[in-house]
Amino acid sequence: MTTTATPLDVVALREDFPILARTVREGKKLVYLDSGATSQRPTQVLDAERRFLETSNAAVHRGAHQLAEEATDAYESARARIAEFVGASLDELVFTKNATEGINLVAYAMGNAATSGPEAQRFLLGPGDEILITEMEHHANLVPWQQLCLRTGATLRWIDVTAEGRLDLSNLDELVTPRTKVVAFTHQSNVLGTINPVAELVAAARKVGALTVLDACQSVPHSKVDFRALGVDFAAFSGHKMLAPSGIGVLYGRRELLEALPPFLTGGSMIEMVHMDRSTFAPPPQRFEAGVPMTSQAIGLGAAVDYLTAVGMDRVAAHEHLLTEAALAGLGEIPGVRIIGPRSTVDRGGAVSFGVEGVHAHDAGQVLDSLGIAVRVGHHCAWPLHRKLGVQASIRASFYLYNDLDEVAALLDGVREAQRFFGVGPVPGQG
Amino acid sequence: MQLQQMYQEIILDHYKNPHGRGLRDPYDAESHQVNPTCGDEVTLRVKLDGETVQDVSYDGQGCSISQASTSVLTDLVIGRSVGEAFKKFDAFVELMQSRGQLEPDEDVLEDGIAFAGVSKYPARVKCALLGWMAFKDAVARSEGAKA
Numbered sequence: 001m002t003t004t005a006t007p008l009d010v011v012a013l014r015e016d017f018p019i020l021a022r023t024v025r026e027g028k029k030l031v032y033l034d035s036g037a038t039s040q041r042p043t044q045v046l047d048a049e050r051r052f053l054e055t056s057n058a059a060v061h062r063g064a065h066q067l068a069e070e071a072t073d074a075y076e077s078a079r080a081r082i083a084e085f086v087g088a089s090l091d092e093l094v095f096t097k098n099a100t101e102g103i104n105l106v107a108y109a110m111g112n113a114a115t116s117g118p119e120a121q122r123f124l125l126g127p128g129d130e131i132l133i134t135e136m137e138h139h140a141n142l143v144p145w146q147q148l149c150l151r152t153g154a155t156l157r158w159i160d161v162t163a164e165g166r167l168d169l170s171n172l173d174e175l176v177t178p179r180t181k182v183v184a185f186t187h188q189s190n191v192l193g194t195i196n197p198v199a200e201l202v203a204a205a206r207k208v209g210a211l212t213v214l215d216a217c218q219s220v221p222h223s224k225v226d227f228r229a230l231g232v233d234f235a236a237f238s239g240h241k242m243l244a245p246s247g248i249g250v251l252y253g254r255r256e257l258l259e260a261l262p263p264f265l266t267g268g269s270m271i272e273m274v275h276m277d278r279s280t281f282a283p284p285p286q287r288f289e290a291g292v293p294m295t296s297q298a299i300g301l302g303a304a305v306d307y308l309t310a311v312g313m314d315r316v317a318a319h320e321h322l323l324t325e326a327a328l329a330g331l332g333e334i335p336g337v338r339i340i341g342p343r344s345t346v347d348r349g350g351a352v353s354f355g356v357e358g359v360h361a362h363d364a365g366q367v368l369d370s371l372g373i374a375v376r377v378g379h380h381c382a383w384p385l386h387r388k389l390g391v392q393a394s395i396r397a398s399f400y401l402y403n404d405l406d407e408v409a410a411l412l413d414g415v416r417e418a419q420r421f422f423g424v425g426p427v428p429g430q431g
Numbered sequence: 432m433q434l435q436q437m438y439q440e441i442i443l444d445h446y447k448n449p450h451g452r453g454l455r456d457p458y459d460a461e462s463h464q465v466n467p468t469c470g471d472e473v474t475l476r477v478k479l480d481g482e483t484v485q486d487v488s489y490d491g492q493g494c495s496i497s498q499a500s501t502s503v504l505t506d507l508v509i510g511r512s513v514g515e516a517f518k519k520f521d522a523f524v525e526l527m528q529s530r531g532q533l534e535p536d537e538d539v540l541e542d543g544i545a546f547a548g549v550s551k552y553p554a555r556v557k558c559a560l561l562g563w564m565a566f567k568d569a570v571a572r573s574e575g576a577k578a
Contacts, residue, residue: 025433362471363495386470
């Protein structure tokens with residue numbers, strides 16, 4: 001974390017996001033604190049998509065006409081820029097629908113190892129093998145592994161979460177054993193904001209030859225992430241959480257692994273040769289991109305990466321750090337508010353989840369909504385984590401580069417208003 | 432203000448002082464319903480005496496809307512015939528799906544009319560119907576068990 005980066009000019013930057021200027025619920029200024037669910041898109045991204053569709057739209061990687069050529073060039077150019085943004089090379093970057101699909105791709109492709117060639121046998125799982133995840137995973141990095149265990153007979157194990165919302169690595173030696181074949185974990189928790197020690201987990205996995213799969217959905221949009229430097233084997237993220245359209249995501253895989261990995265979805269454009277009774281497959285990344293892919297969306301993600309690069313990821317991270325610090329401090333001062341996750345900003349990103357004593361998260365969210373403040377309420381697709389921390393549902397505010405300190409202040413006022421409305425606030429004069 | 436329209440005093444009263452709460456014996460069937468988007472849940476038991484709903488008891492965790500609507504449900508159906516109870520069920524479901532466009536009948540829904548404002552918020556309709564769906568399911572189960 002560099003705190004010496006030039007501060008963002010949020011006022012100027014917000015001009016790029018027309019939606020942020022609208023009002024909601026009877027003229028309230030929109031305070032959008034739900035970027036952890038999906039981010040807003042700047043005009044630069046929308047324009048890039050529109051420009052592509054108005055000038056060069058065609059099905060990529062098929063056809064020899066000029067539009068097909070331009071479309072393919074635009075699509076592959078986006079791939080190159082996105083790859084550079086995350087420290088990967090061109091052929092290590094597979095376009096998917098979103099991170100969920102990316103993780104499922106790995107899980108299903110591994111499940112196909114049993115019926116694939118000798119090069120795929122390194123992915124074979126069976127009874128006695130183990131997949132290690134963590135208790136803080138989003139359902140997208142949990143359910144696919146449960147299902148893979150069901151299909152293969154492998155056993156699912158997990159790293160516990162401490163009361164503070166960090167991984168309990170005290171028994172990592174017992175959890176990562178020669179039986180461990182996959183270690184899948186989130187880079188940054190979508191609920192707690194916790195940034196996990198990737199290096200330590202990768203080192204433990206490597207020692208036993210296990211593959212690592214990183215859910216980078218909440219890290220890539222918010223800080224400089226270099227997959228090669230992190231040393232993970234696979235990683236997935238979604239475009240819509242980083243200023244890009246929905247329907248586009250990325251799976252990163254180390255080259256030698258993608259080369260050996262069997263396909264997941266099969267069909268057009270992922271083949272090498274097709275006969276009536278058998279087929280062979282294209283090299284990666286095409287092997288994992290069956291059918292005509294999302295094209296304007298990929299171009300939109302390329303434009304989003306250009307936008308974020310121009311702003312500077314160190315400045316984005318420093319800005320969110322500032323907002324998170326203010327939110328943690330402010331919420332910490334409100335009696336009856338329980339922050340779920342680390343109270344300090346050390347190894348912590350800009351998702352701040354909390355509960356308000358005596359007010360259900362849904363009801364608090366409704367009060368905030370009536371004030372124009374958009375937050376997420378519920379379990380945020382991390383039900384086991386909520387259960388573990390003894391919380392049924394929580395309120396999550398998540399920040400991005402276009403948020404400012406006034407919006408943090410609005411959130412704090414909104415929380416006090418929810419307490420007042422439901423009659424659970426501190427009694428005036430006594431608290 | 433919109434918020435007061437949604438959170439009528441009646442709703443807040445039922446939330447703070449719920450009627451019929453707590454699981455009771457004897458019962459014919461039990462239903463457990465969850466709202467997967469927020470994790471709210473209700474467990475609801477039904478005791479029928481012939482064609483009469485003799486008792487409805489429940490326990491649950493959830494927002495004011497889901498808890499209050501279940502409380503109102505018990506007021507409306509206990510002591511009624513199954514047929515009458517389902518008339519109220521249909522009326523309540525229709526009200527909740529009306530997006531604020533329906534004038535509810537107080538004779539049928541009594542305190543339930545307070546939820547008219549909730550129907551304007553599609554994300555909360557599921558909350559209001561949680562206990563009601565559990566009731567429908569539990570009655571179907573108890574009738575199935577007797578058949």
